[in-house]
Amino acid sequence: MPTVGTLVRQRLADQRDALRAAEAAVRAGEATGLHDLRVAMRRIRSLLATFRPVFDRSVTEPLRAELKDASGRLGSSRDAEVATDNTDRLLEDVELAGVDEDAVAGLRARLRLDAVAAGDVVEETLDSTRYAALTLLLDELVTHPPLVDAKAQRDAVKVARKRVRHEARRFADVAATARADAGAGGDGAERGGQDPGSSAHRALDHPAQLHEVRKAAKRLRYAAETARPVDEEAMKPVVKKAKAVQSALGEHHDAVMTRAILRHLALDEAVGEAAAFLLGHLDADEQRAMVELEQRAWASVDDLQDTLDATL
Known part of the structure; x- marks a missing residue:
């Protein structure tokens, strides 16, 4: 009978190795290295x-505190990198008729400086x-896992499933709070027939709450990933739906x-009126995209909840 101690020890070692590989990729300038490094950090913290x-x-x-600090600093860089790439893509795709090409070139130059x-x-x-x-402390934890002996000897399947249920309840609570903050309760947007993104202001009023839902979904997914080696049938659909x-x-x-970058650029007097007008249109496009993404996200939340109800 596999023990939960064996299960978490292996997961910790695997993610330490993933962190090392991702760090090497970052230092080598590989495009996905920073993303992979932050994922390994999050998986260790979640575990x-x-x-x-x-x-x-x-x-x-x-160790969790140090990982949170490092991940936060790297996350700010990752957010800036993604937003910069997205803005550059929007500038490429937009219809440039009537817009000063020098102004657009100036915007791209500013983006490169940010990158x-x-x-x-x-x-x-x-x-x-x-x-x-931090890396030395992580190596020490992998070599000598600080397990509570009595609890670590318990059945892996039972304990892992219990911990996944705990994360499922946490996810449901966070999602319910975000739904309430979106004003869902008062306008017919309850689960099972909602149109939570039907007005643009909802996607704008509570991005922080939606981000908390995302983090809770990640933590649930990582918990199910940890449990999957000993409970494949139950955990596979949870991982899939949480990932969605x-x-x-x-x-x-x-x-x-x-949108934050677009607005920051638009407020800079140096960009000129023509570029600021262009940025305003791009910002409006991103606002509409956010509404559609929120609709898709709530559908995925409900799909995940149905899976959790049926599985756990």
Whole structure:
């Protein structure tokens, strides 16, 4: 009978190796390296949080705090990178008739400067003594996992499924809060027949709440991934449906970041009236995209909830 201690020990080792590989990819300039590095960090943090009862928290909580700090700094760079790429793509796709080409070229130059600044933050983070200490602490945890012996010897399937149910309840609570903040309860947007993105202001009024739903979906997905080696049939659909929620809300978050850059550029007096007018149109396009993405996200949330109700 596999124990939960064996299960989490293997997951921790796998994600430590993934972090090392992703860090090497970042340093080598590979395009997906930063994304993969942050995913490995999140999976480790989620593992230590979801399976907190199995670990000695006095050892794991400091590591979670350091991972959160590093991931946050890298995340700001990643957001800037994605939003910059999206804005550059929008500038390529937009109809440029009547717009000063020099103004557009100036906008692209500004975006490149932002991208360079974001890259500097990544380099500074990975070369810091704090990050070096983090990797040493992670290696120590993998070599000597701080497990609570009695709890670590319990049946892996039972404990893992219990922890996934815990994350499923957490996800449902966060989603319900976001739905209420969207004004769903008062205008016929209840689950099972809602049109939560039917007005543009909803997608704009609560991006932070939607981002929390996305993070809760990630944590649920990672918990199910950890449990999957010992509970494949139950966890496979949970992973799939949680990933769909994460994907839709990830695109929504990217649109939020892109709009922030568009507005920042538009407020710069140096860009000129023609470019500011163009940026306003691009901002409106992204606003419409956010509404559609929120609709898709809520449909994915309901689909995930149905799967959880049927599986767990």
